[in-house]
Amino acid sequence: MKTLTVSVVTPDGPVMEDSFDMVSCKAEYGELGILPGHIPLVAPLTISAVRLKRGNDVERIAVSGGFLEVRPDKVTILAQSAEKPSEIDVDRAQESKTRAESRLQTKQDNIDFQRAELALKRAMNRLDITR
Ligand code: ATP
Numbered sequence: 001m002k003t004l005t006v007s008v009v010t011p012d013g014p015v016m017e018d019s020f021d022m023v024s025c026k027a028e029y030g031e032l033g034i035l036p037g038h039i040p041l042v043a044p045l046t047i048s049a050v051r052l053k054r055g056n057d058v059e060r061i062a063v064s065g066g067f068l069e070v071r072p073d074k075v076t077i078l079a080q081s082a083e084k085p086s087e088i089d090v091d092r093a094q095e096s097k098t099r100a101e102s103r104l105q106t107k108q109d110n111i112d113f114q115r116a117e118l119a120l121k122r123a124m125n126r127l128d129i130t131r
Pocket of ligand 1: 064119122126
């Protein structure tokens, strides 16, 4: 059976490279499911979980936006940050979530509001994949 090489890279360096049967992720314009032989494409990613399937196993990686590059035999995920569930500091994510929520409840300018909304999404995404 054909597989895809999936490579996840962040500004801090490579996070992982391995072979999988399928990649599912959330692009800005909707869900994408990538199988080997997919047509080449580049898509912007949302703050979300990337799901990597191999047989009956599914690995999840929390990404904080970035880009997906698809070639027929390779998927490259270039993300602002990317963590496997085991790498996530749950207390830190919980604190980040609480901080963002309290910022969203106070009156402030639009830029701070958007920053807090994004921080909240990152924290919730991290917490989601550890559950
Ligand atoms: P925080 O407010 O806790 O810094 P953040 O969402 O602002 O969270 P990012 O800017 O997305 O953090 O990430 C900065 C770096 O810290 C990245 O390398 C990311 O992988 C890492 N990181 C952030 N939160 C966590 C976490 N809860 N567990 C493990 N690594 C984390």
